[in-house]
Amino acid sequence: EAGVVQSPRYKIIEKKQPVAFWCNPISGHNTLYWYRQNLGQGPELLIRYENEEAVDDSQLPKDRFSAERLKGVDSTLKIQPAELGDSAVYLCASKIGLAGGSTGELFFGEGSRLTVL
């Protein structure tokens, strides 16, 4: 079974440019997370989706960041315009809903490394 798929793996842009990251979660996983990981730090939650609904976006910088999960499957995270401080790894994770008897284990993708020049 395929894991969580993210693209692009690496992206280099100049500041003020837009950038988008895509995530395809594991089939059947209705909870999806976006995390940001700065160098030397643990991942920080940006947004959580239950199906197509964003149920926790309190940590998402809404002035420049947006996310969508229109059909409750794959998701896109966008930054417009990017700033130097946005350089980080953006991680997507998914998990099956609790109704499936899950322990709540999160499955992470490999991440998208963004460098803003």
Next chain:
Amino acid sequence: DAKTTQPNSMESNEEEPVHLPCNHSTISGTDYIHWYRQLPSQGPEYVIHGLTSNVNNRMASLAIAEDRKSSTLILHRATLRDAAVYYCILRRSGNTPLVFGKGTRLSVIA
């Protein structure tokens, strides 16, 4: 969220057991103890979790203190592939997001 405290780094020789400590003195009765690890250039991966009793799986063992204020992740025979950052996380239920700290960077020496 209750906080965990882990050493910044640890070192182990290959094929020896590794004990990774985690302190969580403010843990509540409904907090589960989760461990994830992150290999270089990878996303985190689940290792093990428990509530009160010690737990074993194919990757590791989790020893939980009787008062639950600390726990230890045990890798029985470290290999070079176990070199990673190990995160100890308290989680109230399966539906709450993981809140990561800085974790412990484990180096394994051949």
